[in-house]
Amino acid sequence: MSDLELSGIRKNFGDFVAMHKADLFFEAGKLTALLGPSGCGKTTLLRMIAGLEAPSEGQILLGGKDIASLSAEQRKFGMVFQSFALFPHLNVARNVSYSLRIAGVDALTRRARARELLELVQLADKGNNRIGELSGGQQQRVAIARALAQEPVIFLLDEPMSALDAQLRNDMQMELRLLQQRLGITTIVVTHDQREAMTIADKIVVMSQGRIEQVGTPQEIYHKPANGFVASFIGNANLLDGRATNSGVTLGDTHFAVAERGGFASGDRVTLFCRPEAVRLTEVAPSGNALKGMVTFVRDEGIAREIHLDTGAGHIIAEIPGSFNETIRIGDRLHAEFPVETLHLLPARPAAGAA
Numbered sequence: 001m002s003d004l005e006l007s008g009i010r011k012n013f014g015d016f017v018a019m020h021k022a023d024l025f026f027e028a029g030k031l032t033a034l035l036g037p038s039g040c041g042k043t044t045l046l047r048m049i050a051g052l053e054a055p056s057e058g059q060i061l062l063g064g065k066d067i068a069s070l071s072a073e074q075r076k077f078g079m080v081f082q083s084f085a086l087f088p089h090l091n092v093a094r095n096v097s098y099s100l101r102i103a104g105v106d107a108l109t110r111r112a113r114a115r116e117l118l119e120l121v122q123l124a125d126k127g128n129n130r131i132g133e134l135s136g137g138q139q140q141r142v143a144i145a146r147a148l149a150q151e152p153v154i155f156l157l158d159e160p161m162s163a164l165d166a167q168l169r170n171d172m173q174m175e176l177r178l179l180q181q182r183l184g185i186t187t188i189v190v191t192h193d194q195r196e197a198m199t200i201a202d203k204i205v206v207m208s209q210g211r212i213e214q215v216g217t218p219q220e221i222y223h224k225p226a227n228g229f230v231a232s233f234i235g236n237a238n239l240l241d242g243r244a245t246n247s248g249v250t251l252g253d254t255h256f257a258v259a260e261r262g263g264f265a266s267g268d269r270v271t272l273f274c275r276p277e278a279v280r281l282t283e284v285a286p287s288g289n290a291l292k293g294m295v296t297f298v299r300d301e302g303i304a305r306e307i308h309l310d311t312g313a314g315h316i317i318a319e320i321p322g323s324f325n326e327t328i329r330i331g332d333r334l335h336a337e338f339p340v341e342t343l344h345l346l347p348a349r350p351a352a353g354a355a
């Protein structure tokens with residue numbers, strides 16, 4: 001097993017920079033998700049790794065060796081696309097063993113390998129079926145089995161779940177994660193779905209407009225986002241603009257203490273970040289780290305309730321466990337308390353309207 005490393009990689013399409021210069025490291029045996037909004041460059045990055053797109057600059061190193069000169073076929077990476085791209089005229093087993101036939105592997109070995117792979121993706125009884133007879137989730141598993149047929153060193157998947165409905169998607173995310181862990185294959189998955197990335201990945205690479213915004217474990221990305229973009233792309237985030245002080249931050253007239261000030265100097269413009277589930281709502285004013293506000297919306301999701309408040313310092317969302325006997329209504333006036341250990345300072349957000 002080998003690590004995959006991208007060194008000073010960059011991609012232009014004419015004058016347009018699809019991927020700004022970046023370094024990335026994909027640890028052997030781990031699953032990395034490339035996460036970001038549409039058009040941020042995820043697929044371009046994956047295609048460069050696959051050998052389907054040449055980088056404008058930079059190196060792609062597999063186990064320390066530059067593979068830039070190898071074609072996609074020579075790299076022998078397994079690929080699964082959003083559309084599955086299965087062959088409708090071949091049955092399931094022949095789809096799975098297709099690459100082996102092209103590689104000249106004998107029929108007996110091909111059949112045995114197809115059986116083994118179909119067992120792996122729990123489709124052992126479907127080998128003789130036509131592709132059109134399978135559900136979306138089953139077709140996706142065939143695409144995975146086919147990509148694994150040649151025992152690829154790297155497994156690349158581009159939005160593999162996006163054609164599936166929500167329930168099936170949830171199931172397939174778990175299946176993909178368990179399969180990847182069982183095989184221990186270095187895997188890179190492109191997705192724009194933060195929940196999917198959190199479910200399947202060891203590491204998440206968050207991208208925006210051709211730049212890497214942060215690389216980290218799901219926990220790091222969620223609890224310690226590098227900036228406002230990452231914070232609001234992953235789940236809900238309260239982001240309030242203020243100025244750093246020696247012990248925390250001021251938002252207008254209110255001072256908040258924070259546990260870590262990071263590298264900010266007193267007077268710097270900063271953004272205060274807190275997850276909604278960390279906010280406490282009280283009727284009586286807490287001793288500090290709180291804003292008074294009026295409830296503007298209540299979203300009851302059964303398991304939890306999202307309470308939206310307008311405060312003097314901005315809009316706040318608090319997420320509290322669902323409960324039958326407690327009512328919070330639009331128009332209620334409450335205090336939103338931000339526990340000191342859950343507050344983080346992030347770089348100031350670009351001013352509204354700035355490019």
Ligand SMILES: Nc1ncnc2c1ncn2[C@@H]1O[C@H](COP(=O)(O)OP(=O)(O)OP(=O)(O)O)[C@@H](O)[C@H]1O
Nearest residue numbers: 013016018036037038039040041042043044045192
């Ligand atoms: N062959 C190409 N020629 C010109 N521009 C391209 C080409 N391929 C991609 N782009 C542009 O590069 C940018 C990044 O595209 P890319 O497909 O990598 O984004 P993405 O993050 O995968 O988006 P999505 O989730 O919508 O697939 C987009 O603005 C796209 O229009």
